[in-house]
Amino acid sequence: MVWTMESKINDILDDKEIRRLLKRYHYLPTFFFLSAAFILMFSIFLPYWNLTLEAPQYPDGLHVNLYVNRVTGDVSEIDGLNHYIGMKPLAEAAKFERAMSVFAIISLSLITASAILVHNQWAAFLSLPVMLYPVVFVGDLYFWLRLFGQNLDSTAPLSSSVEPFTQPLMGTKAIANFVTSASFDNGFYLACLSVILLGIALYCHRKSYRPLTRALVDGSYLQQLSDRH
């Protein structure tokens, strides 16, 4: 079957057309799949979300940067302040997610990349986890923000003066003498970019017929081409 296909291609297509087909059905989807996977993996190194707390006593503000596996910035200072209102230390949030995140993201990326080799509807299925990943991240972040903000220790020193609250995912909020402002950060934007690239990859990949592409990239066939010239 494969052999037949190759012969047929050989008969009907010229080199220029072969190069075009290679580009359209092989290089292009491969590039987008790999890009999506690489960018998603690279997002591990960038913060996904950040929070700034401003108060007169902190002229430079207090900052936290949320990565998929860690929280950096003025964590101990914010924990110290949070103990007054009875909020748990940030280190106790999303422990499982942070522990699994790097492994999970690499796995998702590799699974997505493997769709390159799958030339049917299962390719979309393999890409689905990455497509959903940003939404899952946002949902999980909201879950923890709500859980921490709504469950303040009622025996904390300032529990009577600060009502339970939920820190918005984006935008500002006044809490006691602080104004907090939250925004998504570059890591998250990369994850979103990865989803877009994946969509393009799937679009390009949609019509790529496996025997055709295999014939196109098959080494012996290319050899024939070069022999002919």
Next chain:
Amino acid sequence: MFFGQLFKPVNIAFLLMLCLLSGLIGCSGQNPSSADLDNMDIPADIKEIADLRGLTPDDIEAAVKTYHPSGMHDEYIMFSSGGHSGQIHVVGIPSMRLLKTIAVFTPAPWQGWGYGAAGSMEILNEGNFGDTQLRWGDTHHPAVSETKGDYDGQFLFTNDKANARVAVIDLRDFETKQIVKNPIANNDHGSTMVTPNSEWVIEGGQYAAPLGTDYSSIENYAEDYKGMVTFWKFDRSAGRINPDASFAMELPPYWQDICDAGKLASDGWVFCNSFNTEMSTGGVESGNPPFEAGASQRDMDYLHIINLNKAIEVLAAGKTSLVNGFRVIPLETVVREDLLYFAPEPKSPHGVDVFPGGDYMVVSGKLDPHVTVYSFEKILSAIASGPAKKDDYGIPILNFDDVIAAQIEVGLGPLHTQFDNQGYAYTSLFLEPAVARWAMGGPYKDRNSEPAWSLVSKIPVQYNVGHISAAEGDTVSPDGKYLVSMNKWAIDRFAPVGPLLPQNFQLIDISEPGDDMQLLYDMPVGFGEPHYAQIIKADKLNPWKVYPEVGWNPETQSIDPHATTTGEERIVRDGKNVEIFMTAVRSHFSPEHVEIKKGDHVVWHITNIERAYDATHGFALSGYNINLSIEPGESTTFEFDAVHDGVFSYYCTEFCSALHLEMTGYLLVQP
């Protein structure tokens, strides 16, 4: 006043505008840009306020030059001796605001200095005299550490005239790290000064006495009493003086006064002046002339010219003897090895100051209206040609006329000299009282339009000026701009506060050439009589905001082995010894209950685990004379014997947070 004359008829608002536009205010960055100033309207009510307060245009100009709106930082920092407060005062220039007092020789509760904290107790005890705990000092001459003759802002040294001690302050945390007691002397004055790279910290003596602090009858003054200059070896990497590598030179029993290190042209030499070369021994009660008269008989005293580099060679060759375990080059060796020369100086001087290039030295005989400028080149050639005369101890005396470059009549009671960047020198005139500006000669003469070696102008000061300090005014590259007149008397300058009055620091603008010097600000100094000060560009200082790591021991500048972290707080009992490992954080100590028995020996470690700027916690324990300051990251230790039973509270003495009052605990001592 140039500005005053020019603008007297002009309205004040216009003058204010002009001051702002002319960029005379010495600040940048945080000010509105000049474009903003162009468009700024000076409200008419400014004139009204000025009229109401009786302010002149000059006053308004001075106010504009010194006023710092909230949050604006000073351009310069002045380290002033604290005199008999035994401390160092840190003052912002030009705002003249007291920023901090650094505890040195004297316990200071705010800094937890000498009230239990082990580091401070150990450092203070280093300065004990035998079994006597010396708990004050008379700081005279602070010296910022130098690199190539310029302030590097890393360390600060100061002396205690009363007890011949030298202290080292680390300018990373502005805390005293070491006190060395001079083993051979009981008082000093010619200290501290540093050599151009701070290898040596100079401590010149003052009132001659038998070296080693021994007894000898005053009848034996000429034979047994000695002057001295000590060279303390500073180990910059350790941040400490190394007494074992230090040494002293025995000097004749003239009263050495102030020293200065040579630099550039005179690098490797040290200059000290002296008085009482008469060797008056006082005894007014026995009908002898009092010191004030006896020490003022001769027309000339001796400028000491010390070949430090050669002294170091003599030291390396082992030609020293031990006095109280300290290496001293004996006077006969000093003579034999040609380590010391004298140049006559107008009598009873109170300062020798080396020019920025090290090429001239200026001495002011305080009973002579001149400043006398010596040429180092001439000194070297006079030495080379072989001095003809010697004093009774065999020290060669150079011929006065062979070594002087100039004498300038500046006024009455000249004392100390500083330098600027426009070829001017400034000399304090105690008696007038005023500060004289005079034009330097030699290579400095082209920096202004006045004739070389001439008096340019004077500005009166209130009152009785001692030292003066110009911005980086004793370095190889003085900045000019500001000069502080450190006046001994204030008299009527401030609201009366009883018979003991503050001293008066007066800030003078020296940025304009010629006869234009402007008095800008009076700062009352109600905390000990300062002597000398140094003014360093603020951006040369780079102090820590918090200690580098949690658990930091400021004495060792490293992590303390007893530092305690969250969750590891504990009380460990071993027989009668109780050891407490505590943390402090807003707003609690942990533990909050410490239960011990009377007779226990308690060793108590506290770590401030904060990382926030300014989140200092204090720790006061009632009944046991314990008070600590624990800055963010700092770990400290104190110990005491539980001699009182009862219930004692301990609490945070720094208002650290809204729940500061609740930051407390109980020490329960069972009978």
